[in-house]
Amino acid sequence: MEVLLEDKGLLHCVQAPLDLAGLAELESDSANDKQRKRALRAERVAKDRSCRNLLVNRIAEDQLDHVKDARSAKETWDALRDVFERVGIAGKLFLKKQFQELRLVEGGDVQAFLLQFEKLLRELKAAEQRLTWCEKSRSLRSCDHWIGTCGLLWPNLANRWLQSRPVPCG
Numbered sequence: 001m002e003v004l005l006e007d008k009g010l011l012h013c014v015q016a017p018l019d020l021a022g023l024a025e026l027e028s029d030s031a032n033d034k035q036r037k038r039a040l041r042a043e044r045v046a047k048d049r050s051c052r053n054l055l056v057n058r059i060a061e062d063q064l065d066h067v068k069d070a071r072s073a074k075e076t077w078d079a080l081r082d083v084f085e086r087v088g089i090a091g092k093l094f095l096k097k098q099f100q101e102l103r104l105v106e107g108g109d110v111q112a113f114l115l116q117f118e119k120l121l122r123e124l125k126a127a128e129q130r131l132t133w134c135e136k137s138r139s140l141r142s143c144d145h146w147i148g149t150c151g152l153l154w155p156n157l158a159n160r161w162l163q164s165r166p167v168p169c170g
Contacts, residue, residue, distance in 0.1 A: 001058065005051065013051035014077035018044065048073045055080065095124050 005011040023037045023044070051073035056064065059080065066083045070076040099120045104113040 001055070004058075005054070008050075008054065010047060010051040010054065010073070013048050013073040014055075015074075017074045018048045018072045020044065052076050092124075095120065099124060 002011060005014060020041050023041045025034045025037055029037070052070070055073065055076045056067060059067070063080075063083075067076045067079050070079050102113075102117060102120060104110065
């Protein structure tokens with residue numbers, strides 16, 4: 001989403017609150033200054049509205065309740081971040097539990113398992129949750145039987161996901 005906002009020139013709308021205080025018309029302002037400030041205010045409000053609309057149009061209808069009270073793009077972004085970003089302790093525990101319970105069942109789809117494995121690793125990294133080497137290894141070893149029959153896949157997996165410095169198990 002950030003890439004889309006950046007591409008549209010609207011990323012600044014979600015990075016800082018809409019601040020129109022610096023564009024208030026003062027009595028001492030000349031007619032040109034007042035007109036310029038009005039135009040800048042209108043432009044900033046239009047960009048903020050456009051950014052908010054872009055965000056709201058990209059979420060599912062059942063998620064609109066999360067942003068119904070948001071009045072600006074920044075408020076909308078923050079509301080969505082609070083709902084979907086797993087940075088709180090509960091979110092981290094949820095992700096870690098999902099990761100620990102991730103297992104490949106006998107005859108299961110290995111590609112789907114690996115995609116889920118990578119997705120959970122990305123989400124855990126985004127939530128700044130470190131996994132021990134044992135936790136990573138345990139999840140990958142759940143597909144040990146299938147990997148053992150393949151022969152070449154296990155070393156590649158081990159190199160790919162277990163490269164990070166081992167953190168002692170404990």
